[in-house]
Amino acid sequence: MIGDPGGRSEERNLLDDDTLRHNVECIKAQLSRLLDFDPGPYQATLVNNADWTQPVTMLEFLRDVGKHFTVNQMIAKDSVRSRIESEHGISYTEFSYMLLQANDFRHLYETHGVELQAGASDQWGNIVAGADLIRRLDARSPGLQTGAMDAPPAPNAFGLTTPLLTKADGTKYGKTESGTIWLTARQSDADTSPARTSPYALYQFLLNIPDDDVERFLKTFTFLSQSELAALMVQQRENPATRIAQRTLARSLVDMLHGEPERLAAEKAAAALFSGDVADLPPALLAEVFAAAPSSQHALSLLDGDGLPLVDLLAQTVCKSKTEARQALTDNSIAVNGTKAALADRLT
The missing domain is CATH 3.40.50.620 (HUPs)
Structure with missing residues (x-):
């Protein structure tokens, strides 16, 4: 109180x-x-x-x-x-x-x-x-x-x-700070609030920890031995693009807080987002993966009958005109659920 x-x-x-x-x-x-x-x-x-x-x-x-x-x-x-x-x-x-x-x-x-x-x-x-x-x-x-x-x-x-957990600039992580990271996806099984940190969001947050912070985080949040940590940081410095240190941190913490199945689902979602092959992702996870992407809503009835020509939908959303939409489809610049779309494709 x-x-x-x-x-x-x-x-x-x-x-x-x-x-x-x-x-x-x-x-x-x-x-x-x-x-x-x-x-x-x-x-x-x-x-x-x-x-x-x-x-x-x-x-x-x-x-x-x-x-x-x-x-x-x-x-x-x-x-x-x-x-x-x-x-x-x-x-x-x-x-x-x-x-x-x-x-x-x-x-x-x-x-x-x-x-x-x-x-x-x-x-x-x-x-x-x-x-x-x-x-x-x-x-x-x-x-x-x-x-x-x-x-x-x-x-x-x-x-x-x-020591308090701080970022590289000295500011602290905490529930009253910006970018709050929660230990659970929801407060209870009955809680449907989206205001908690999902396993996927936690995995992505840890995957994007700056290189300057990751070694300190690994020392704090994992059970790696000193020799294991030293070898891992050698690999990280030799090829930082792989983010092997961040991936190790993310796997360890998400496993600990949410369990291995949730961590595997988060890794699958991250890989799907990178490759564009998102067709097999569960609807809730799919919505979270693309939460920050531009989006629009349309009546389900548009898919009735022969469906909606993809070129028409593109002209109403991401393209400025039907001509631009046709060009994008002709250039193989559009994919639907990870599959390249053609000019004649319809959504049903």
């Missing part, structure tokens, strides 16, 4: 309970491609911090958590300071986010034995705040305060951050 002010110039929109529950379900669907939620020794657990945050009153939170932080410590955080200095300022709601995330770490440490919190580098301050809170609360134990021999071990709370 309350978001991190980091990386934003304005307040986040607050979400209602139903939207939050839906988002949690979608997150689990995304993570299930990467983590094992089935019972077993490596079973992953997905929890919702609303379960332990909502029952706590404001007075309880200020007493049990807020007292362990100073305002000086909180405003020293770059994201908070930049928002304070901006024209929009920062609300108390988002200013309190550090305390909420710190308390989440404390709860997971106490109830699930979580000792390590991982996140992007912009979360370092929040993660450290959680580790500090754990140590301060555990330090209240009489044994720890007196140094008694039978005192419980000092709390083990650690943080691990990774």
Whole structure:
């Protein structure tokens, strides 16, 4: 319900309970491609911090958590300071986010034995705040305060951050940036929104990663060994036109997020687009492949009877006149479903 002010110039929109529950379900669907939620020794657990945050009153939170932080410590955080200095300022709601995330770490440490919190580098301050809170609360134990021999071990709370994913120009990839890349094609099986990243779109995006970025992406998103990566980059530099590094990246990530069948379909669509032989592509994938191409709609009834002369359709669409359409067909410049068309062809 309350978001991190980091990386934003304005307040986040607050979400209602139903939207939050839906988002949690979608997150689990995304993570299930990467983590094992089935019972077993490596079973992953997905929890919702609303379960332990909502029952706590404001007075309880200020007493049990807020007292362990100073305002000086909180405003020293770059994201908070930049928002304070901006024209929009920062609300108390988002200013309190550090305390909420710190308390989440404390709860997971106490109830699930979580000792390590991982996140992007912009979360370092929040993660450290959680580790500090754990140590301060555990330090209240009489044994720890007196140094008694039978005192419980000092709390083990650690943080691990990774660099933000950025483009070659230093700008970051993210859902609030242009060119958003989603982990799923849709939020759920019932979601028909086209606003997600399909396997084909993801494959094409990765295939077009600049040469300056691809090695870093391979190190981040694949399990290639150092020797395998080094050999691959030698091939890439010797013949960059093959884009072998980008193809390896695309195959690995699409397999991981969508499965091999979807990756093979994406590769087939890419090959069909290059060759022009698109007749066997499924209608939905065909529409996506040509989504950015100029198009026009016509009545289906035009195909009745003997059909519509192709030269007439071309004169109404891509050609300026019937004469130009005839010339294009005579020159073998027109193909229908990957097959060269002739002057006398009709669409039926």
